[in-house]
Amino acid sequence: MSAPRTPAAAGAVVAVAAAVALTGCAANNLHLPSPLSAGSASPTVAGPSAAPTAGDSASPVVSAPSPDAPGANAPTPNAPSPTASGPKPLSGRQLKPLLPTSATLPAGWTMHDSSETDTGDNFEDEPDPMLLGNPCNWLTSASGNSLAAGYETAHAEELVSEDVNEAGIHLGSYFPGTATKQLALIRAYADKCKTYTGQDWDKKPVPHTVTVTAVADLGDEAIELKNVPTGPYAARDVLAVRIGDKLLILDGNDIVERLPHIRDLAVPIAKHIKEVSP
Numbered sequence: 001m002s003a004p005r006t007p008a009a010a011g012a013v014v015a016v017a018a019a020v021a022l023t024g025c026a027a028n029n030l031h032l033p034s035p036l037s038a039g040s041a042s043p044t045v046a047g048p049s050a051a052p053t054a055g056d057s058a059s060p061v062v063s064a065p066s067p068d069a070p071g072a073n074a075p076t077p078n079a080p081s082p083t084a085s086g087p088k089p090l091s092g093r094q095l096k097p098l099l100p101t102s103a104t105l106p107a108g109w110t111m112h113d114s115s116e117t118d119t120g121d122n123f124e125d126e127p128d129p130m131l132l133g134n135p136c137n138w139l140t141s142a143s144g145n146s147l148a149a150g151y152e153t154a155h156a157e158e159l160v161s162e163d164v165n166e167a168g169i170h171l172g173s174y175f176p177g178t179a180t181k182q183l184a185l186i187r188a189y190a191d192k193c194k195t196y197t198g199q200d201w202d203k204k205p206v207p208h209t210v211t212v213t214a215v216a217d218l219g220d221e222a223i224e225l226k227n228v229p230t231g232p233y234a235a236r237d238v239l240a241v242r243i244g245d246k247l248l249i250l251d252g253n254d255i256v257e258r259l260p261h262i263r264d265l266a267v268p269i270a271k272h273i274k275e276v277s278p
Helices: 008-023 092-098 135-140 177-194 260-277
Strands: 109-111 154-162 165-173 195-197 205-215 222-229 236-243 245-254
Touching: 092 154, 092 165, 092 260, 135 177, 135 195, 135 205, 135 222, 135 260, 165 205, 165 260, 177 205, 177 236, 177 245, 222 260, 245 260
Parallel strands: none
Antiparallel strands: 109 154, 154 165, 165 245, 195 205, 205 222, 222 236, 236 245
């Protein structure tokens, strides 16, 4: 289901009311994508009071935490994959200081209190990169947390706001060479899903158009993914930046007023990471 956008004049109060009213459609929390499914791209539509089902194509609104929420499936302490080679990736504890703080955020941005999460000193074994197996309608509410999954070994993330427009910041670490592979997976997934059809609350079709463009002079390489539905429904903007063996992914939507200016946010963060990270 594709949720209608909230008019700009409604402001933050209407945004909260709209989010509460639409609870159960899909994830507005930028780190709560709809449950993953490797099945058909055709969505299974839930009723207004039901939790989202696998493959639900709803545009982002607040819902109960999904299995993909940060910390919902904390990794079991273990060593990096024995088949991987090269320097050990940074842990979540080492990635955390690379994220912006209230003092270092660009002007106009504020930190959400207690929104930072990380994987601590734990590492995940390199999982199989299943991104291409997900249905296209899953992309409607995909976040940095979910798009980074594949070769990622550890991560840290937080939530920030530009006025009433929220943006998620996700930073993941990888073994040498695999951050490049993960970025290629994201690009291939978006290319596979250039157009697909979701549904609104009345089960009417909502066409989506997905575009990916390269972004120059940002990290070692960067792409911007935009998912735009036809009609007054929430669009999604994702910026993925590779910085060595790390991926910085920012995401936001325009369910309230407009898309956040994530490019302006990404530039100083990527520059800082490149300058100070090991």
